Amino acid sequence: xxxxxxxxxxxxxVPVAGALVAGLLPARRGRAIRAVGWxxxxxxxxxxxxxxxxxxxxxxxxxxLQAPWVPAFGISVHLALDGTGVLMSGLxxxxxxxxxxxxxxxxxxxxxxxxxxxxxxxxGMLGLVAAWDLILFVTFWEVTLIPFYFLMGRGPRAGxxxxxxxxxxxxxxxxxxxVGLLWAVRLAGGTPTFDLIELSARLAIQPEVPGSLVLLLxxxxxxxxxxxxLHTWLTVAVADVPTAAAMLLAGGVLPLGGFGLVHVVxxxxxxxxxGVGDWFMWLGLATAxxxxxxxxxxxxxxxxxxxxxxxxxxxxxxxxxMPSEAARAGGLHLLVAxxxxxxxxxxFAGVVCQARGSQRLVDLAGLWAxxxxxxxxxxxxxxxxxxxxxxxxxxxxxxxxxxxxxxxLGVAMLAxxxxxxxxxxxxxxxxxxxxSYQGDVWSAERWPRKRQAVVLAVLALAILxxxxxxxxxxxxTGQGSTAVASADTRGQAGEGTP
Amino acid sequence: MNPAGWxxxxxxxxxxxxxxxxxxxxxxxPHLRRVALCLGLAALLGALAAVAVxxxxxxxxxxxxxGLRPDGYALFVQAAVLLCxxxxxxxxxxxxxxxxxxxxGLVLLATSGVxxxxxxxxxxxxxxxxxxxxxPLLGLSAASxxxxxxxxxxxxxxxxxxxxxxxxxxxALVASQTGxxxxxxxxGELEHLGWLGDRPLLVAGLALCLAGLCVFMAAVPFHxxxxxxxxxxxxxxxMLLTGGLLVAGLAxxxxxxxxxxxxxxxxxxxxxxxxxVLHGLGVVTILAANxxxxxxxxxxxxxxxxxxxxxxxxLVTLAAAGVLQSRSPEELDRALGGLLAFLAVHSLTWVxxxxxxxxxxxxxxxxxxxxxxxxxxxxxxxxxxxVGLSLLCMSGLPLTAGFFARMYLLETMVAAGWxxxxxxxxxxxGLVLVMSLGLVGAMxxxxxxxxxxxxxxxxxxLVAGLAxLVILGLGLLPGGLMDLxxxxxxxxxxx
Numbered sequence: 001x002x003x004x005x006x007x008x009x010x011x012x013x014v015p016v017a018g019a020l021v022a023g024l025l026p027a028r029r030g031r032a033i034r035a036v037g038w039x040x041x042x043x044x045x046x047x048x049x050x051x052x053x054x055x056x057x058x059x060x061x062x063x064x065l066q067a068p069w070v071p072a073f074g075i076s077v078h079l080a081l082d083g084t085g086v087l088m089s090g091l092x093x094x095x096x097x098x099x100x101x102x103x104x105x106x107x108x109x110x111x112x113x114x115x116x117x118x119x120x121x122x123x124g125m126l127g128l129v130a131a132w133d134l135i136l137f138v139t140f141w142e143v144t145l146i147p148f149y150f151l152m153g154r155g156p157r158a159g160x161x162x163x164x165x166x167x168x169x170x171x172x173x174x175x176x177x178x179v180g181l182l183w184a185v186r187l188a189g190g191t192p193t194f195d196l197i198e199l200s201a202r203l204a205i206q207p208e209v210p211g212s213l214v215l216l217l218x219x220x221x222x223x224x225x226x227x228x229x230l231h232t233w234l235t236v237a238v239a240d241v242p243t244a245a246a247m248l249l250a251g252g253v254l255p256l257g258g259f260g261l262v263h264v265v266x267x268x269x270x271x272x273x274x275g276v277g278d279w280f281m282w283l284g285l286a287t288a289x290x291x292x293x294x295x296x297x298x299x300x301x302x303x304x305x306x307x308x309x310x311x312x313x314x315x316x317x318x319x320x321x322m323p324s325e326a327a328r329a330g331g332l333h334l335l336v337a338x339x340x341x342x343x344x345x346x347x348f349a350g351v352v353c354q355a356r357g358s359q360r361l362v363d364l365a366g367l368w369a370x371x372x373x374x375x376x377x378x379x380x381x382x383x384x385x386x387x388x389x390x391x392x393x394x395x396x397x398x399x400x401x402x403x404x405x406x407x408x409l410g411v412a413m414l415a416x417x418x419x420x421x422x423x424x425x426x427x428x429x430x431x432x433x434x435x436s437y438q439g440d441v442w443s444a445e446r447w448p449r450k451r452q453a454v455v456l457a458v459l460a461l462a463i464l465x466x467x468x469x470x471x472x473x474x475x476x477t478g479q480g481s482t483a484v485a486s487a488d489t490r491g492q493a494g495e496g497t498p
Numbered sequence: 499m500n501p502a503g504w505x506x507x508x509x510x511x512x513x514x515x516x517x518x519x520x521x522x523x524x525x526x527x528p529h530l531r532r533v534a535l536c537l538g539l540a541a542l543l544g545a546l547a548a549v550a551v552x553x554x555x556x557x558x559x560x561x562x563x564x565g566l567r568p569d570g571y572a573l574f575v576q577a578a579v580l581l582c583x584x585x586x587x588x589x590x591x592x593x594x595x596x597x598x599x600x601x602x603g604l605v606l607l608a609t610s611g612v613x614x615x616x617x618x619x620x621x622x623x624x625x626x627x628x629x630x631x632x633x634p635l636l637g638l639s640a641a642s643x644x645x646x647x648x649x650x651x652x653x654x655x656x657x658x659x660x661x662x663x664x665x666x667x668x669x670a671l672v673a674s675q676t677g678x679x680x681x682x683x684x685x686g687e688l689e690h691l692g693w694l695g696d697r698p699l700l701v702a703g704l705a706l707c708l709a710g711l712c713v714f715m716a717a718v719p720f721h722x723x724x725x726x727x728x729x730x731x732x733x734x735x736x737m738l739l740t741g742g743l744l745v746a747g748l749a750x751x752x753x754x755x756x757x758x759x760x761x762x763x764x765x766x767x768x769x770x771x772x773x774x775v776l777h778g779l780g781v782v783t784i785l786a787a788n789x790x791x792x793x794x795x796x797x798x799x800x801x802x803x804x805x806x807x808x809x810x811x812x813l814v815t816l817a818a819a820g821v822l823q824s825r826s827p828e829e830l831d832r833a834l835g836g837l838l839a840f841l842a843v844h845s846l847t848w849v850x851x852x853x854x855x856x857x858x859x860x861x862x863x864x865x866x867x868x869x870x871x872x873x874x875x876x877x878x879x880x881x882x883x884x885v886g887l888s889l890l891c892m893s894g895l896p897l898t899a900g901f902f903a904r905m906y907l908l909e910t911m912v913a914a915g916w917x918x919x920x921x922x923x924x925x926x927x928g929l930v931l932v933m934s935l936g937l938v939g940a941m942x943x944x945x946x947x948x949x950x951x952x953x954x955x956x957x958x959x960l961v962a963g964l965a966x967l968v969i970l971g972l973g974l975l976p977g978g979l980m981d982l983x984x985x986x987x988x989x990x991x992x993x
Binding site: 069070071072073113135138139140142143145146149150153163164167168171172174175176178179182183185186212216 | 890895896897901902905908909912913917920921924925927928931932935936938939942943976977980981984
C-alpha cells in the first residue's frame with residue numbers, strides 16, 4: 001500500500017477511531033471526551049492536508065484503493081478521490097474541525113453521545129466522498145443518518161422532531177436510490193458489478209438511460225440538497241438543533257447532496273443527466289428563487305440563514321445540471337462557497353443566539369458596538385452569500401451565470417435567485433450588528449470565546465481566499481472529461497442501434 | 499424409508515425423540531428443570547452437528563415414501579431453525595421458575611415439527627409438518643400463567659384449524675385431479691392436463707393450498723390472529739413462531755410454488771398466474787402489516803406486525819423468483835439464495851428482539867409497551883446495543899446482515915422487472931427504518947421509565963451478544979452465508 005493509499009484509507013478511519021476512544025471513556029470524563037473529539041477532527045484534517053500534498057493530479061481518480069468485499073456479487077471496497085473528491089473531502093474535514101473546535105468546549109449539556117455522533121458523522125461524510133463502489137456509497141449515505149439523528153435529537157427546542165423529519169425524508173429518498181442503483185446494475189448487463197467506473201462505462205454504451213431511473217437515483221441527492229419541494233426538513237433542522245449539528249448540516253450535508261448528483265448521477269447517466277438535465281436546472285433555479293424569497297420574510301435568524309443556504313445550494317444544483325462546462329465548474333464552486341459560508345453563518349448565529357437566549361431578529365442588535373471583530377469576520381460569509389465580488393460566492397455565481405441556458409427566463413430567475421437571498425442576509429446582518437447594544441439582556445458570561453472567534457476568522461479567510469484565487473477550488477482534470485466522454489460514447493451507441 | 503438414506507432424518511429424529519421423552523417426563527420431575535434444559539440443549543446441538551455433517555445434503559435421497567428430501571435447502575433451513583431453538587431454550591434458562599415443567603419438551607417437539615416441514619417435498623408432509631409444529635407451540639402458550647397465554651393458545655388453535663382445513667381441502671382437490679401430492683410429480687401432471695381453465699376444481703385446489711399456507715404465514719388477509727398469538731405466547735414460543743415456523747413455512751412455500759406449481763399453473767384467459775397472485779398478496783401484506791405496526795403501542799404486537807411485513811417481502815421475492823424461473827437458472831439460484839439468507843437473518847433478528855422484550859419486566863406484570871424501552875441504554879447498555887442492532891438489521895441498515903439480505907430481495911424484484919413493486923417495498927422498508935430509529939433514539943436519548951426493570955442474566959447476555967456478533971459479522975462479511983444459501987437453493991432446484 002502506497003502512502004497516498006494509506007492516507008486515503010485513514011481519512012474516514014481516523015474519526016471512527018476517535019469515536020471509539022471517546023465512546024470507551026467514562027461518561028464523567030467530559031473534558032477528555034471533548035479533547036478526543038476535536039483532536040480526532042484535527043487529525044482527519046491533517047491527514048487530508050498530507051494527502052493533498054502527496055497526491056498527483058491527473059485524469060480520473062488521483063488516488064485509488066480497491067479490495068474485494070463480496071466478489072461473487074461484484075461488490076468491492078473501492079475508495080478513490082478525484083479532483084472533485086479531494087475538494088469535497090477537504091471541505092468536510094474543515095467544516096468538521098470548525099464544528100468540533102468552536103462548539104465542543106462550550107456546548108451546554110454536552111454528552112459522550114454528542115461527541116461520538118459528531119465524529120461518526122464526519123467519518124460517514126468522508127467515506128461517502130471517497131466511495132467509488134455504489135454499495136459502499138449507499139452504506140455511507142445511510143449510515144451517516146444515525147449519528148445525525150443523535151446529533152440533532154439533542155437540540156434545544158424541537159430537536160427530536162427535526163431529527164425525525166430529517167430521517168424520514170432522507171430514508172425515503174435513499175431507499176429509492178437503492179432501487180435505482182439495482183436497476184442501473186441490471187440495465188448495464190454483464191457480470192454484476194457495483195464499481196462506479198465499470199458501471200459508468202457499461203451504461204455509456206447503452207442507447208439511453210430511462211428518465212425514471214435518473215429520478216430514482218437523484219431524488220436522494222435532491223433531498224439532501226433540500227431542493228424544492230423536498231426542503232421542509234432543513235429549516236426546522238438547522239433552527240432547532242445544536243450549533244455543531246447545524247454547521248455540519250449546512251457545511252457538509254447540503255454540499256454533499258450536490259456532490260452525490262455529480263458523483264453518482266452525473267457519472268452513471270452522463271452530464272446531461274439522462275436527458276433530464278434541463279428539468280434539474282429549472283428545479284435548481286426554482287429552489288434558489290424560492291429560498292431567496294422565503295428568506296426575505298423570515299423573522300428568525302437561523303431560519304433566515306437556512307433559506308439563504310438553500311438558495312445558494314439551489315443555484316449550485318442548477319449550475320451542475322447545465323450542459324456548459326463553465327456552469328458545472330461554477331456549481332461546484334458554489335457548493336464549496338455554500339459549505340464554508342453556511343458553517344460560518346451558523347457558527348455566528350449559534351454563538352449570538354446562545355448569548356442572547358433568543359433567535360428572533362428583533363431581539364438581536366448592536367454587535368458592531370460590542371464585538372466588532374466577531375461581527376466583522378461574519379461579514380465575509382454574508383458577502384459570499386450575497387455574491388459580492390472577491391468572495392467564493394461571487395466566483396461560483398458568475399460562472400453559473402456565464403453558462404446559463406433557458407433564455408431570458410433563466411437569466412431572470414438566476415438574477416432573482418441571487419438578489420433575494422443577498423438582500424435578506426445583508427438586511428439581517430445589518431439588523432444584528434447595527435443599532436445600540438443593551439448589555440443587560442445579553443449573557444453575562446464572556447462571549448464569543450477566543451477559540452470561536454479564531455475559527456470564524458479562519459472560515460472568513462477561506463471564503464475570501466477561494467474568492468480571490470478560484471484555482472484553489474478547481475476540481476482539476478477528471479470529472480468533466482469523464483462525463484463528456486461517456487455522453488459521446490452513448491451518442492455513438494445510440495446512432496448505431498437500430 | 500430408504501435404509502441407505504435414513505441419516506437425512508437424523509436431526510428430526512434426534513430432536514423429536516428427545517422432545518417426546520422430556521415432554522412426558524417433565525411434569526413428573528418438576529425439580530429437574532435445569533437437567534431437562536441441559537438435555538434439550540444437548541439434543542439441539544447434536545442435531546446441529548448432524549446438519550453440519552450431512553451438508554451439502556443428498557438431493558437424490560427420498561425418505562418417508564418420497565415425501566421427505568434431505569437436500570441442502572432443507573439442511574440450511576433446519577440449521578437456522580435449530581439455532582433459533584437453542585436461543586429459545588437459553589432464554590428458558592433465564593426465565594427461572596416461570597419455565598413450566600415440560601416446556602423444554604414442547605420446544606423440542608415444535609422444533610422437530612418445523613424441521614420436518616423443511617424436509618417436506620409432498621403436500622401431505624407439509625401439512626403434517628405445519629400442524630406438528632403448531633400444536634406444541636399452542637401447548638406452550640396454554641401452559642403459561644395468565645389469561646393472555648390461554649387466549650393466545652385459543653387463537654393459535656383457531657389459526658391452525660383454519661390453515662390446516664384450507665390446506666387439507668386444497669391437497670385433497672389436487673390429489674383427486676392429478677392423482678399425486680408429490681411436488682416433483684405435480685408439474686408433469688399439470689403439463690399433461692394442459693390448460694387449466696376447464697378444470698376449476700384443480701384451480702380451486704391450488705388456490706386453497708396457497709391460502710392455507712398463507713394462514714400459517716400470517717399473510718394479509720389471514721394475519722388477524724397472529725399478533726394475538728404472539729403477544730400471549732411465552733417468549734421462547736414467540737421466538738419459535740416468528741424465527742422458526744415462519745422461516746420454515748416460507749421455505750416450504752418456496753418449494754410448493756417453485757417445484758410444484760412450475761410455470762404453467764393458473765395462467766390463461768380469465769385466470770391469474772400464481773406469481774401474480776403471490777406478488778399482489780405480498781405487496782398488500784408488506785404495506786398493511788407495516789402500517790398496522792405504526793399504530794401499535796405494545797412491543798410484542800409491534801414485533802408481530804413487523805414479522806408479517808417481512809413475510810410479505812419474502813412472498814413478493816418468491817413470486818419474482820417464479821418469474822425468473824423461466825428465464826435464467828443462475829438468476830433463480832441467486833434469487834432463492836438471497837431469500838434463504840434473508841430468512842436466516844430474519845430468524846436471528848427476531849430471537850434477539852424477543853429476548854429483549856422478554857427481559858423487560860413491568861412491576862405491574864403487564865406486557866411491555868413501547869415507552870418501556872425508554873432509557874434502556876442507561877440501565878442495560880449491552881442489551882440496548884443488541885436491540886438497536888437487531889432493529890436496524892431488520893430495517894436493512896448497512897453494516898448489518900439485514901442490508902445485504904434486503905438488497906438481494908430487491909435485486910430479485912428488479913431482475914423480474916417489478917421496479918414499481920421494488921419501490922413500494924423499499925418505501926415500506928424505509929418506514930420500518932424510521933420506526934426502528936425512533937425506538938433506538940428513545941433507548942438512548944430518553945430517561946429510563948419508572949416501574950420497569952430489566953432482568954438481565956448470563957443467558958440473556960449470551961443470546962443477545964451472540965446474535966449481535968453474528969448480525970454485525972454477516973453485515974461486514976456476507977459472502978460466506980450467501981455462498982451457502984446459493985448452494986442450498988441450487989440443491990433444491992436439482993442443480
